[in-house]
Amino acid sequence: MVMTKAAPTLNADFLEAAGSNLPSPLQTLLAQRGKALVDMPLPTRRTENWKYSSRYLQLSDAMASALPSGRKAGPALAFDGYHVVIHNGVVVPEASDFPDIDGIEILSFADLDDIAAQQLAERLDNTLDSNAVQMSRLNTARFEDGLFIRLKPNAVMEKPLFVICETDAHATGSVYPRIYVEAGTNSQMTLVEEYMSTGTEPALVNTVSEFSLADGANITSVRLSLEGTNTQHIGATGARLLANARFDSHCVGFGGPLRRHDLQVRLEAAGAECRLNGVAVTQGKQHYDNHTTIEHVAPHCNSEETYRNIAADESHAIFNGRIHIHKDAQKSNANMSNKNLLLSTGAEIDTKPELEIYADDVKCAHGATIGRLDESALFYLVSRGIDRREANTLLSMAFINELIAQIPVEAVRETVQARLNQFIEQTFKGA
């Protein structure tokens, strides 16, 4: 006999009033969205876009409470650029630079005036399909603060902006960092989002970052997911691009108890293009799930997507890449590649390219592979006296080096490379 059990729903506590320090238009939005979410079913194994990941989702009532923002200074980063610290979802002005650059506004949501807050409230979520990215709706009901960046036409931020989102998990709870970037015509910037956590209590980090790119805008987005062992991370990034805009995304993620990132890019006018690079590494019993969607809405747009996973031990990595070419999107160019490296027989990788093509004159290529380290390459390296563990690490890094090399900020590239190297070397402990 099969017992049918009602799908678990979002605990009402998760929807408690948030954002009491925010301007009233945002408070109104939060309250409305919260109401709409009462009884929202949580993803289960029967939820198509969560079928491999729902079992890693471990929400408890205790996690419903927002972690208090201590207004602490995050760890100072020596990277050259501007810094904003978001601590437990709240911007910490004391720890942040708000550079005074012509044509660029960088503000916390709390500091927006009512008119700007009203405009923002109307825009939030407009880059994301919240039916496909269910958990982003929780963020829109619960954020306590956020970072708003507006680039006026032709504004150029010369140095990268680092947004350090730190979760202080010394108590159980959840945090909802939020970023909205509005990039005017021909403006340019590089934004590096860095998610980290301290403390070992179970915590949920539920993020949403959105990028709205006007004609010719050029955004480079780097996203690093580096949280600790008890932090569950469900993040979403949305981008919509108008004519000739360019969005370059580099996501690097280290596995955890639950790691989920949804990336949605809409190419809405001719000449828009995106490049999406992603690397995820997992070990032990860790999990990482990348879901991406590229909407080719308009003709003459290009997308180039390359994701690589390395799964060791008994870990589980998932890639789901959807490309949707709408019927008017003639002359679309779309390339998607997902390669996976399995470092042990106990590890699991699920990869699924999903192509929906409704235009007839398009170039669309995709490929997904799952492989192991090449024995003959390993033999070659050790036959030169190289330690087996180091040889394994070199070969694993070789699998992702090409993507890491494309991260345009040198200091980030080097840090990420060193951390990946260390992470991978750990997986060959016994070798």
Add this chain to the structure above:
Amino acid sequence: MLSIRNLHASVEGKEILKGINLDIKPGEVHAIMGPNGSGKSTLSAILAGNEAYEVTDGEVLLDGNNLLELATEERAREGIFLAFQYPVEIPGVSNMQFLRTAVNAMRTHRGKEELSAVEFMKLAKETSKQVDLDPEFLKRGVNEGFSGGEKKRNEIMQALMLEPRIAILDETDSGLDIDALKVVSDGVNALRSPERAVLMVTHYQRLLNHIVPDYVHVLAGGKIVKSGGRELALELEERGYGWLGIKDEVEAS
């Protein structure tokens, strides 16, 4: 220095080496010739520690110690170097990173300090000139997109940098044009020293004009069927293998 005694080996249940005996002393150069499929690469691979081959009988001693119980990387550090007949391409690992890691692994094993990036670059550039490779190749992936001749020169370059005690060259002369053959043979001659031995597998007498061997052996059907001085190579060139009672194909056993 290296002593191979009654070595039998098989792969996937098929016996390939059927009792090899060979003694190599420091300073000597040995050439191994023989028809295709006779087991020359198998012998080389077994010496280097390739686990695809199963040693079923016999032993290999390096300075009196059992070589076969060492892992590949340990053999390399003890001085075994194999220049592969078909070097693999390893995209994503740069030649520079690869060579530096290998050189430093050897140095550490020999109780020497690791080379700094600058010292390493100097050595790598000098050595690449010695084998006529553009130092730019150091930035490329290991053997990635190298021509056949470049791969062979890269093997010799590695031998020069790693300073093995015994260099096993598996058809390092194959596929080389006349100039490259000269470069490679000069490299091998530079390797020669009273403490170091060279074991070269070749099909061609022409290499032996550049690198004069002390001994020539004919390997056929998994056994050394004839050994002699360098004049044996000339004789083989003239008469083929037929007079030794060997068909040019591997005999069915």
